[in-house]
Amino acid sequence: MTALTLSTSSAAALRADAVVIGVAKGPKGPRIAPGGETVDSAFDGKLAATLETLGASGAEGEVTKLPAPAGVKAPVVVAVGLGEEPRDGEGFDAEALRKAAGVAARALAGSKKAAFALPASDPVGVEAVGTGALLGAYAFTTYQAKDGGKAPLAEVSITGARPRDKEHKAAAERATAVGVEVNRARDLINTPSNDLDPKAFAAAVQTAGKEFGFSVEVLDEKALAKGGYGGILGVGQGSATPPRLVRLAYTHAKATRTLAFVGKGITYDSGGISLKPAGHNETMKCDMSGAAAVFAAIVASAKLGLEVNLTGWLALAENMPGGNATRPGDVLRMYSGKTVEVLNTDAEGRLVLADALARASEENPDAIVDVATLTGAMVLALGEGRFGIMSNDEGFRTAIHTSALAEGEDSWPMPLPKALRKTFDSPTADIANMGVRMGGGLIAGLFLKEFVGEGITWAHLDIAGPAFHEGAPFGYTPKGGTGSAVRTLVSLARQAADGDLL
Structure with a gap:
């Protein structure tokens, strides 16, 4: 290091x-x-x-x-x-x-x-x-x-610089904490799926929790079944490696604000029964980049001792086409109680996030931010170098966009058009996991919004574009996992601690 x-x-x-x-x-x-x-x-x-x-x-x-x-x-x-x-x-x-x-x-x-x-x-x-x-x-x-x-x-x-200057010293401490934790996220993203499955990811979080003083709760497949987490279980049931939901909790005695960060953690995404075509599988170890960002941001916040309460929710699963896999047309009963008709098993990220969002909402945080490599549609819309931001609160969306740009994370505010909501109505279930093809990234955001608790400020970051860089290194961006959104999340935690957010 x-x-x-x-x-x-x-x-x-x-x-x-x-x-x-x-x-x-x-x-x-x-x-x-x-x-x-x-x-x-x-x-x-x-x-x-x-x-x-x-x-x-x-x-x-x-x-x-x-x-x-x-x-x-x-x-x-x-x-x-x-x-x-x-x-x-x-x-x-x-x-x-x-x-x-x-x-x-x-x-x-x-x-x-x-x-x-x-x-x-x-x-x-x-x-x-x-x-x-x-x-x-x-x-x-x-x-x-x-x-x-x-x-x-x-x-x-x-x-x-001035090592004895409190402000210079604090700046160096922030740079170290954030830099090291972005690199932790990069390591996780770059680790191949045969070594980083849901169980191994959860174990890494438990180890970090003991080292840096935050609590960790892991729900295994039995606890998920007992709790009714149909989305996470439905995505993970085609894999020989069962899913996990991991809850991280960092608290500070002087905190007056609570933020919940939710991360998509598909440790490998084959597409399930709706199998991805050749040429689209090789980098799918990176589909847990959102969970890696949430994990790293909470560790960085703990290192810095920020005066804020943070919960992290890592929805971890492998999306595989095994004999027990969810089939297109199946209906899943989610943690929230809603039923979802699965029209495409490769639209799995929104299913695991839906359960995690509903569970995070029960604790009534001041705001929830989810992070996910969610849609190829967002890459088509914004290119590979920036992530999209959607929210049920325009002011919160603006605050995140401003924070991201200040941290050097290119991003763009995106809408949640109400007219698109009816396109994922289902004749069989409460809703379907797919809508019209055009505007697919926005439809994914609208789907997630359905599972956010009433009255809770929420934002969705679709990092599908910048999460994994396949070209030559440039600036401080390496080839492979980038750790996208870690710096933005830490910035939000700092602002909440300082009373400048929400």
């Missing part, structure tokens, strides 16, 4: 394997960003000109390595692009710093220590650089030979 430290030393004075400086894209060529002044001085003020000669422009994602001159204790200088130079009086936004730090951390894989001299003179900058560096340094190597690749950068030291 990459360590994060703060140092009062200048960029040139800190002993490290490399020193990272920022380069902005100015109107007349690259410009050295604040934080790198002492390194520039060691180049006699000609570092920007040297970088331009080497082809650097300061564009986002750009990395240029060059030998350090006399006067810089690190042997290598890494210049990383920050994008367009801000206007006079404005600083670099937090996301630009996160991305630049992530790019630098990836470029320095295999190094023991790097000095990050990016523009991070205030707590916002410290947190952004720290978070980006920890996320960028991530690597999933569990199933690779030890000599199969370079180890992640071992230590990131942010220069120019």
Whole structure:
């Protein structure tokens, strides 16, 4: 795990394997960003000109390595692009710093220590650089030979920060807690389904609960049957590995607000009897990304000691086409008492979430947020890089959208059109799990809304697009599981703790 430290030393004075400086894209060529002044001085003020000669422009994602001159204790200088130079009086936004730090951390894989001299003179900058560096340094190597690749950068030291300053220290603690827990979610998402089934996932949560001081309750298949959780059982009954519903509870003695986070945890999704076509199965270990995000967000909140009460509900199941699997046309009686005609067994996420939402509602939290890789329709609507936000409260939806953007998680508010509700009426049951094809992501949201307790503020995050990245790494985003929505959930918990939400 990459360590994060703060140092009062200048960029040139800190002993490290490399020193990272920022380069902005100015109107007349690259410009050295604040934080790198002492390194520039060691180049006699000609570092920007040297970088331009080497082809650097300061564009986002750009990395240029060059030998350090006399006067810089690190042997290598890494210049990383920050994008367009801000206007006079404005600083670099937090996301630009996160991305630049992530790019630098990836470029320095295999190094023991790097000095990050990016523009991070205030707590916002410290947190952004720290978070980006920890996320960028991530690597999933569990199933690779030890000599199969370079180890992640071992230590990131942010220069120019003040370790004894309470605000700087708190910013570094937030960056560490969030960065480590996003990476925990990534590890879970990347773990193959033969090693991460519902039982194993629940066991991992129990272990973390003991370590970080939150309670964990696990309902196995017998308890689910006794409790009437027809949605979770119906999805999981085709698998040799039975489902689980896991309840996490983090409490604080001074808390005045309670949030419930609900996560879809399909540890493998074959589509069930409505089998997915070839080419759509290979990444379905990631269909538990919502549950991973909820789990990681609660651990991060516990580490930070936030003054808020949080419950997490992980609806865990494998969706398999075994001999006992739910068939299209079957009717399930849900935890809420409603009956659902299953028209497509590959629309399973909404079934497990429906039970978890109904159960979470019984505790009457101030708000519920569910997170799920729910629909391909949302990917078609918004692309792979952003998640959709739906809610029964427009103000709450706006608050989540604002929080997500501030955390660097691209998202977009989506409607819940009442006219679509009648399209999943059923002649056999109370409702069906499918409606019209067009607007499928919105229909899924409307379906979930049916299971939220009356008068409870609720939002649904469909992270199907950004949860798993199949392309080349960029910024602080790796190939594979991304940990999407963890930062947004922690931000909501912080705001609730501070009295700024609800």
